[in-house]
Each structure stands twice: as structure tokens, then as C-alpha cells.
Amino acid sequence: MEDRQINPLMKSALEYGPILGFFVAYLWLKDRVFTIGGTEYEGFIVVTALFIPIFLIAMALQWRLTGHLSKMQIVTAVLIVVFGGLSVWLNDERFFKMKPTLIYLLFGGALAVGLMRGQSWLQVVMEGLMPLQPEGWMILTKRVMLLFFALAAANEIIWRTMSTETWVYFKTFGLPLSVFAFFIFQGGLFKAHGIEEDEEETGDAS
Missing domain, CATH: 1.20.1050 (Glutathione S-transferase Yfyf (Class Pi); Chain A, domain 2)
Known part of the structure; x- marks a missing residue:
């Protein structure tokens, strides 16, 4: 399909x-x-x-x-x-609260494996959304890996030490807003390592 x-x-x-x-x-x-x-x-x-x-x-x-x-x-x-x-x-309820931790650990771990192999597996998933030079993808992948590990740790701390209601607010709004804010603050990286449209067209033509 x-x-x-x-x-x-x-x-x-x-x-x-x-x-x-x-x-x-x-x-x-x-x-x-x-x-x-x-x-x-x-x-x-x-x-x-x-x-x-x-x-x-x-x-x-x-x-x-x-x-x-x-x-x-x-x-x-x-x-x-x-x-x-x-x-x-x-x-x-503890099992469901652990889910974000495992998701972020799995994704962060997968990116770490790719980096150890000298590859950006994030590029495979997101290349169509953010055209970057290879060096830019490696830098962004390292940062996203650290973000995922940080979010996993934050989820563990919050569900284990705070109320269920606090965790629900964190899960619904805190996690998505953290990811959104992270990419907003990557503007310098995108500017330094972004690929302009004319560069892409030149590469395609070659």
C-alpha cells in the first residue's frame, strides 16, 4: 500500500x-x-x-x-x-506508568547502538522531515539519545515519588512539550548543518 x-x-x-x-x-x-x-x-x-x-x-x-x-x-x-x-x-497501575520509561530507554538504546556503529538511525526515520548534512545528523542523534534517556529518568522519578494525578499531567503534557521544546532549541544546529533546497537539487542532479 x-x-x-x-x-x-x-x-x-x-x-x-x-x-x-x-x-x-x-x-x-x-x-x-x-x-x-x-x-x-x-x-x-x-x-x-x-x-x-x-x-x-x-x-x-x-x-x-x-x-x-x-x-x-x-x-x-x-x-x-x-x-x-x-x-x-x-x-x-505501576506497569502502565513504567511504559514511557521503557519506550524512551528502547529508543535511546537503539540510537546508541547506531552511533556505536557510526550510523544515525534517527536519519533513517526523520530524513524526509529535516534535511541535514551527515555531521548534523550525528550531532542531532547524540542529543536525541540523551533526551530519551533524560525523559526515561524523569518518568521514573515522577511516577515513583509523586501522585498519580501529577504523573498523568506529566505524561499528557510534560513529555510532549519537552520533546517540542528540545527541537525548538535545535535551531542553531539546523542552521549550521541544514541542506538548502538548491543543494538537494544539485545532489539529485549529480
């Missing part, structure tokens, strides 16, 4: 809608306890159980509309199903 472009608003809705839905549902149900099959479940666990199929449906729609899912999206989906499922099955 060929990759297809979809409306950016639709793409954002499919990517962030389930996360925002999780946040709103948590605020609504956080203080409630549900008895299901003789077992009591706190609102967080119930919201997690609802989030998993909604996330998978949104991902399936994105694949149906675009014909493409990134490896990062697939890995994220697997971890959501595994650790969200464990939280629901064992009635233990």
Missing part, C-alpha cells in the same frame, strides 16, 4: 486524541472505584482499559488512511498493549 498524505488536523487527532481522551477520562473517573467481577478497580485502571482499544483503533485508522506506520509507532503500540494489559490484568 502506498503512503498517502492526510489532513494534518486529522493526523494530529488520530495521534493525540487518544492521549487527551485518557487525560479527560482520568480527571472524570479518578476518584471513583468500580467493582467488576467481584474485584474493585480504581478509575485509573478503568481508564487504562478503555485507552488501549481506543489507541489501537486510532492507529488502525491512521494506517488505513496513510498506508504507513513508523517503527516507533508499532513499538509504542506493543508496549501499550503489554504494560497497559498487565496493569488491568493485575490491577496494578
Whole structure:
């Protein structure tokens, strides 16, 4: 199936809608306890159980509309199903809270392996979005690797030392805003190592 472009608003809705839905549902149900099959479940666990199929449906729609899912999206989906499922099955919210830690450790570790091989695996994923010279990709990859490890550490600290509500705010807003701010502050790198359109055309012509 060929990759297809979809409306950016639709793409954002499919990517962030389930996360925002999780946040709103948590605020609504956080203080409630549900008895299901003789077992009591706190609102967080119930919201997690609802989030998993909604996330998978949104991902399936994105694949149906675009014909493409990134490896990062697939890995994220697997971890959501595994650790969200464990939280629901064992009635233990800690598993779902660990998920961001493992995601960032896996992605950071993958970038580290690539760097040790002298390769920028970030370039393979993002080259179409940010045309950079090879040296620029290596620098950016090192910085993104460190960012992922820092976010993994931050997630561990927050879920282990703070309230569930604080963690939900951090997961919903803190993590995405941290990544957004990180790339905003890479302006100097993009300016120093970016490839201009005329350079790309010259390279293609050769």
C-alpha cells in the first residue's frame, strides 16, 4: 500500500486524541472505584482499559488512511498493549506508568547502538522531515539519545515519588512539550548543518 498524505488536523487527532481522551477520562473517573467481577478497580485502571482499544483503533485508522506506520509507532503500540494489559490484568497501575520509561530507554538504546556503529538511525526515520548534512545528523542523534534517556529518568522519578494525578499531567503534557521544546532549541544546529533546497537539487542532479 502506498503512503498517502492526510489532513494534518486529522493526523494530529488520530495521534493525540487518544492521549487527551485518557487525560479527560482520568480527571472524570479518578476518584471513583468500580467493582467488576467481584474485584474493585480504581478509575485509573478503568481508564487504562478503555485507552488501549481506543489507541489501537486510532492507529488502525491512521494506517488505513496513510498506508504507513513508523517503527516507533508499532513499538509504542506493543508496549501499550503489554504494560497497559498487565496493569488491568493485575490491577496494578505501576506497569502502565513504567511504559514511557521503557519506550524512551528502547529508543535511546537503539540510537546508541547506531552511533556505536557510526550510523544515525534517527536519519533513517526523520530524513524526509529535516534535511541535514551527515555531521548534523550525528550531532542531532547524540542529543536525541540523551533526551530519551533524560525523559526515561524523569518518568521514573515522577511516577515513583509523586501522585498519580501529577504523573498523568506529566505524561499528557510534560513529555510532549519537552520533546517540542528540545527541537525548538535545535535551531542553531539546523542552521549550521541544514541542506538548502538548491543543494538537494544539485545532489539529485549529480
